[in-house]
Amino acid sequence: MAGQSDPHLSLFSPSEVEFVAEDEIVEIVPNIRMEALNMICGDFGPFFPQIPSKVPLWLAVALKRRGKCTIRAPEWMTVERLTQVLDAERESPREFQPLPFHYIEISKLLFDHARDDITDAYLVRSLIEDIRDVRFHKVESGLETISGRTHAVKLKNLSAMEVNIVRPFMVRTLQAFYKHDSPQMIQQADNTGSRSTPVTDRGPRRDLRRR
Amino acid sequence: MSSWEDEDSAAASAAATTDVELLKRAWRNEKAAPEILHFDSALVSRAREQIQLLEETLDDFTDNGVDDLVVSLYQMDLDRTLFLLRSYLRLRLQKIEKYMAHIANSDDLLSRLSQQEQRFAKSCKEIMEKHLEQSVLSKLPYGYDSVTRQSLSSTEDDMVPEPQLDTFVFCKTKSDVGAFQLDDIGEEVVDLVADDLYVLRYKSIKGLVEAGRIDLI
């Protein structure tokens, strides 16, 4: 509850995570000739019909939407590779398989805008959904292992969108354990237990008395 | 296992040289850090120059009848950079709004701000104080009318909202950091390996963030 009400914990909106993912580089095959684009975010092209070229995802999608190219689905977005990943994901309950940091957003954008460029799109999509589910389940059971001794958590290969979703809960959990476990708290509890330290000067009593 | 990882990191290191990439990093760090970070004025002015240049180029394009397609692509590049810059500046203003008194009272924190931000922080604080003064504090008895202290018996400022530096943040290492001490007494040591993802207390990795060795995400 507090996680939701604290704006600080939900840092990035889904559209912001997507914005960041749109800078990932993908390969396109243009069907037009176009001069090189010297943009603020980098130089791309020149483009020739049927000659593959590497561009940021946002540019690829923009060209695709205008019918100027096909997008080559990334190597990992094939049934074969994803089946391997899914199997490995299921076999290793304690670790995440390496996938691109933005695999969820990249695949979403490609499904939305370049579906016809993905071989076996339907199967690929359901494999990615399965992988997501397995990974989320792992995140959830991983959260259960957090305890008062957890001062750091390593999440090798966790992806951007997964980070964003797990963040509020993770941060709150760690925070709560950290707070109750801190030496200062324990020390304070000891003090009150023994009552040996008399509280002496409390400062400006004189001010309060003055009137 | 994968060739895409190599491709990714190769692309990333090439892209890291662009100001957009640096701005994006500053934006993400600023978003994720509980406290206000140093304002990179050189970066911001470089980004602004490039934005201005592209705006001029786009005007020329329209005058010279350059293909709509090309214009729209450059426009998107411009929109993306503008968003990043505006969002970054806005984010900082909102952070200043949130911790105005804390920031305005500390020279160290003020030095992290641009001059314009410093002026904003000061007027922000004055405006808030005036508001609290006239709606609450002026109506309270003597001894209880301070904006920063609960009463005269408080020996330090105990009513100034400040960021929680102890909060946990998600971060990604850029290169091997090695064994890194998280606490003051050396009981908590983590081996920070390149390109791994960790959840750590902000306070303990603050230095690495400032040195640009680790990215908040």
Added chain:
Amino acid sequence: MRNVTPLPVVAPQTKHAPMILTLLCSPAYQSESTKFFPRDDTKFPFPPPPAPLVRPIPLDKRPPRAICRPCRSQAPSSDRSGPVLERRSVEQVARGGGRAGGRGSRMYARRASQLLKELDACEPGQLVVFNSDVFDQVIRECGEHNAQFQALIRKMVEQNLDIETTRNEDHYGAAIHHLSLLRNKRCLMAYMYNRAETIRSFRWKIGPVLPHEIQEKLNFSEKEYFRSHSTAIKSYISEMDIDLTVDMVPPKDPYIQVRVLEDIGEVSLGDHSVSLTKNSLHFLRRTDAEQFISQGLMEEFLE
């Protein structure tokens, strides 16, 4: 120093145990809305009571409200465990201290928590009407607490008691009034501060002019606050010469594909004209299409 330690949640309750316990334990005190003010350590102008008085009371036996004035109808506490001594003194010194609670409750500083509950009940980013009734009552309570506090201190001085060391009923009574006042102040401040935070967010979400239905939820000072704060943002923006009130979300492709829902006819957009017939598909500038979309003449076409 304090900013790097976690907020102690248990410590303040044990520090001045058990008398102040109930004050600090109240749920509203722990409320999220107070998070902007550090929650630790209500500073106390008097040292804690000497040892004999602080018999630890098991949680389950603690009377629900050690700081209330017992209701008149209640039998004098015979079977109730707890700090009998304190309760008696509280009863004596607190007389006339105002019925600060709601129905059936006479706990001091209870009313102020109502303000925070109101904040809490509100959707994040929303505001309800400024509760000037309760607000003013709490301000009055503060004055009453102070009068009581001063009277008790004066009484002790008149009796030639050293107010720094004396631990009589007047001392504890004064302490309660002091703490109740502090708590009221924190609630009032948290109320104003949190509302101000929401009001500031309106500048980003709505703009420099607030619609009537929001205006009427603000009190005078809040309206002024919004205006002054907007001006501060405005001067930053003009100094920087960059508009920060646009582009609140990441940009999208400036062109969208639309389907025409009604025959619109020949329309000139920019430097060329388009024939917008029913069911035709077009690739238009988002800004051009938006007017038609809002009139229901077009819709965004997603494959």
